[in-house]
Amino acid sequence: MAVSAPAGPASRAARRRRRLPGSRTGYAYVLPFFAVFAAFSVYPWLDTLWVSLHDVRLTTYDQMSWIGLDNYKDLLTNKFFWNAFGNTLSIGIISTVPQLCLALGIAHLLNYKLRGRTFFRVAILMPYATSLAAATVIFLELFNPRLGLVNWALGLVHLPEIDWQGSKWPAQVAVSAIVTWRWTGYNALIYLAGMQAIDSSLYEAAAIDGAGRWAQFRHVTIPGLRPTILFTIVVSTIGAAQLFGEPLLYHNGIPDGGTQNQYQTLGLLMYQQGWANDRLGLASATAWSMFLIIVAAVGVNLWLARRRERRA
Amino acid sequence: MRRSSTSRLAAVLAAAGLVAVAGCGNSATVNEADQGAGSGPCGTTQKTTVTVGLFGTFGFKEAGLWDAYHKRCPNITIKEDDVEQSADYWTRLKTRLASGSGLDDVQGIEIGFVADVVQNHADQFVNWNKVPNAAADKAEFFDWKWQLASTPDGSKTVGLGTDIGPEAICYRKDLLDKAGLPSDPQTLASKWQTWPDFIDFGKQYEASSTKQAGSHFVDSAASVFSTAVYQGHEAYDDQQGNPDVQGSDGVQSAWKYATEAAQAHITSGLQQFSPTWNKAFSNGSFAVLACPTWMMGYIQSQAGDAGSGKWDIAPVLPGGATNWGGSWLGVPTAAQHKAAAIALVEWLSAKEQQVTMWEKGGHFPSNSQAAADPAVANAKSAYFSNAPVGQIFGDIANKMKIPPIGLYDTQIQQALTTQLTNVETKGTAPDKAWSDALDAIKQVTG
Numbered sequence: 125m126a127v128s129a130p131a132g133p134a135s136r137a138a139r140r141r142r143r144l145p146g147s148r149t150g151y152a153y154v155l156p157f158f159a160v161f162a163a164f165s166v167y168p169w170l171d172t173l174w175v176s177l178h179d180v181r182l183t184t185y186d187q188m189s190w191i192g193l194d195n196y197k198d199l200l201t202n203k204f205f206w207n208a209f210g211n212t213l214s215i216g217i218i219s220t221v222p223q224l225c226l227a228l229g230i231a232h233l234l235n236y237k238l239r240g241r242t243f244f245r246v247a248i249l250m251p252y253a254t255s256l257a258a259a260t261v262i263f264l265e266l267f268n269p270r271l272g273l274v275n276w277a278l279g280l281v282h283l284p285e286i287d288w289q290g291s292k293w294p295a296q297v298a299v300s301a302i303v304t305w306r307w308t309g310y311n312a313l314i315y316l317a318g319m320q321a322i323d324s325s326l327y328e329a330a331a332i333d334g335a336g337r338w339a340q341f342r343h344v345t346i347p348g349l350r351p352t353i354l355f356t357i358v359v360s361t362i363g364a365a366q367l368f369g370e371p372l373l374y375h376n377g378i379p380d381g382g383t384q385n386q387y388q389t390l391g392l393l394m395y396q397q398g399w400a401n402d403r404l405g406l407a408s409a410t411a412w413s414m415f416l417i418i419v420a421a422v423g424v425n426l427w428l429a430r431r432r433e434r435r436a
Numbered sequence: 437m438r439r440s441s442t443s444r445l446a447a448v449l450a451a452a453g454l455v456a457v458a459g460c461g462n463s464a465t466v467n468e469a470d471q472g473a474g475s476g477p478c479g480t481t482q483k484t485t486v487t488v489g490l491f492g493t494f495g496f497k498e499a500g501l502w503d504a505y506h507k508r509c510p511n512i513t514i515k516e517d518d519v520e521q522s523a524d525y526w527t528r529l530k531t532r533l534a535s536g537s538g539l540d541d542v543q544g545i546e547i548g549f550v551a552d553v554v555q556n557h558a559d560q561f562v563n564w565n566k567v568p569n570a571a572a573d574k575a576e577f578f579d580w581k582w583q584l585a586s587t588p589d590g591s592k593t594v595g596l597g598t599d600i601g602p603e604a605i606c607y608r609k610d611l612l613d614k615a616g617l618p619s620d621p622q623t624l625a626s627k628w629q630t631w632p633d634f635i636d637f638g639k640q641y642e643a644s645s646t647k648q649a650g651s652h653f654v655d656s657a658a659s660v661f662s663t664a665v666y667q668g669h670e671a672y673d674d675q676q677g678n679p680d681v682q683g684s685d686g687v688q689s690a691w692k693y694a695t696e697a698a699q700a701h702i703t704s705g706l707q708q709f710s711p712t713w714n715k716a717f718s719n720g721s722f723a724v725l726a727c728p729t730w731m732m733g734y735i736q737s738q739a740g741d742a743g744s745g746k747w748d749i750a751p752v753l754p755g756g757a758t759n760w761g762g763s764w765l766g767v768p769t770a771a772q773h774k775a776a777a778i779a780l781v782e783w784l785s786a787k788e789q790q791v792t793m794w795e796k797g798g799h800f801p802s803n804s805q806a807a808a809d810p811a812v813a814n815a816k817s818a819y820f821s822n823a824p825v826g827q828i829f830g831d832i833a834n835k836m837k838i839p840p841i842g843l844y845d846t847q848i849q850q851a852l853t854t855q856l857t858n859v860e861t862k863g864t865a866p867d868k869a870w871s872d873a874l875d876a877i878k879q880v881t882g
Binding site for chain 2: 184186204268270290378397
């Protein structure tokens with residue numbers, strides 16, 4: 125093959141070799157990133173795939189037995205997996221949708237000329253800077269069914285008390301509240317940055333055409349922010365798919381997501397399988413399933429966005 | 437928590453790796469030549485830092501034993517490597533045993549995972565049967581304590597016992613008085629001989645018109661369950677140590693009593709060791725709870741000085757004497773300062789130090805001679821209305837029967853007690869709760 129190779133590719137290879145020296149320093153600059161990426165992302169990623177094809181326990185990590193796709197088959201019929209999948213989806217929707225709508229509204233308000241604007245801009249970012257554990261502990265107190273502030277307030281207005289921990293939907297709302305509280309400010313700031321990049325002459329032109337505040341928001345701000353909104357949706361989707369710390373701490377650090385797994389997410393299930401139940405192979409299969417689910421979800425997001433763009 | 441799952445795993449592995457590297461670097465003050473059974477009472481004459489990996493509250497430092505050891509062996513410095521939760525500690529220990537690095541010179545081993553260490557990692561720990569001093573002291577330990585840390589044939593022993601957890605019943609005298617029920621320990625002991633009697637007494641408490649509003653008789657169905665389960669010939673495993681939940685007499689009867697208690701609403705429905713359960717010690721949400729020796733310290737720390745004199749201990753455990761908890765100390769064969777570590781563990785588990793641990797921290801000795809020592813046997817607790825705690829727990833310790841333990845006891849118990857919480861708080865039917873628990877257990881045993 126090498127002997128009979130036509131001249132074309134050979135000369136192309138020669139050209140490539142000639143071109144390489146000029147960009148060598150460029151490779152040196154990106155090398156540290158790729159070295160770290162290979163060591164801490166690619167390698168664990170492939171290793172997880174390898175482990176997911178074995179029956180292996182954490183305590184006897186040196187004794188792996190090859191079982192092919194059995195772990196994945198197990199997951200397909202595993203009620204804990206599908207329960208976690210459903211919870212991840214519902215908590216994802218309950219937390220992401222209000223979060224992004226709120227963020228958009230807050231960003232819009234902060235875009236006005238306000239007294240103490242910088243103060244408000246810093247203030248909305250405070251939850252993001254708070255430690256997750258501290259925030260969850262506070263929310264746990266607020267939502268405590270017996271002694272919590274939320275039920276106390278409900279009692280004041282003569283509404284029935286709600287079991288914010290034991291009942292499925294209230295518990296999911298409570299977990300979503302923590303997520304929303306933490307991430308709304310962050311997204312608002314990203315929207316604000318996007319808004320300030322919109323040319324102010326567009327607003328002036330719209331005003332001259334007789335557009336009010338709301339019409340300006342709909343026809344100038346939203347279209348101008350479209351790439352930013354897409355970015356936050358993608359990032360929030362990934363974040364929601366991997367939700368872990370909030371539901372873990374919401375049950376005092378027990379990774380079952382409530383006594384009936386009512387808010388166990390996929391991330392939490394993976395942790396429970398691997399570290400509490402000792403089944404690393406199954407946990408790795410869950411990790412890879414999560415990865416595929418996230419890729420699919422982001423793909424759907426992008427496809428929807430592109431279709432809208434084409435229509436617009 | 438918005439990192440990818442792969443990078444999270446990477447972070448865990450990286451952290452484990454870094455700790456492992458740090459572990460290698462920090463302890464080698466002097467390169468040791470002596471790695472045998474030890475030279476002298478301290479294992480070495482060179483200046484050495486011994487690292488001790490522990491979880492929760494072992495209490496050696498608090499009892500002044502580190503200082504005492506430093507006086508005895510001025511060349512030895514002890515450095516504790518603590519993890520708060522035993523589950524987290526065990527995960528870390530497993531990771532380190534798998535990688536063979538980052539191990540401390542001494543590692544604490546809890547009853548929840550001793551079976552795993554014995555079955556899967558016995559070769560990675562110093563065999564105390566082959567250490568002359570320790571083997572000579574074997575007869576001093578309670579038989580079962582030595583056996584739980586040994587392979588079935590008894591040839592390998594991975595740890596020397598520290599404390600054990602004989603159980604009695606702790607109760608709030610004032611709450612029983614308020615409910616118009618007897619509150620002196622002897623009467624209660626006669627009324628709480630069996631679980632059905634205990635549950636009947638609980639019903640009387642609930643029926644009382646004068647009981648403290650909102651309070652219940654016992655803290656949780658889990659408390660009844662995890663005590664009664666160890667009173668069977670089997671708990672979670674068969675005689676070979678394989679998981680056997682459905683065929684176990686202990687599980688069957690414990691489940692029956694616990695669901696009975698839950699359905700009679702004599703439990704407060706709190707999850708043990710949760711923040712609300714902790715608060716209940718001071719606000720009086722329940723009147724009694726199953727009480728291994730270490731629980732006395734737990735009650736004192738949660739209820740504080742205000743609880744002093746309100747609590748008492750009944751010299752009884754419904755259904756027969758058994759144990760809850762307890763630990764061992766092991767020395768990994770890969771330890772950097774093996775000889776010094778062996779000397780330290782021998783000293784810590786010796787009779788005199790176990791007596792000190794009881795006097796200073798309420799850790800009941802696993803050394804039977806220490807348990808018989810007057811300083812232990814005659815001890816009274818001022819906090820618990822001057823209850824003769826040494827005698828109460830000593831009697832129970834001598835009568836205890838210990839069923840076989842297995843690899844997944846902790847997870848199996850968690851699955852069952854979680855479902856009991858559902859029966860208590862959500863009115864789940866016991867049969868449904870049982871089958872849900874079996875499903876969860878299947879996830880662990882595979």
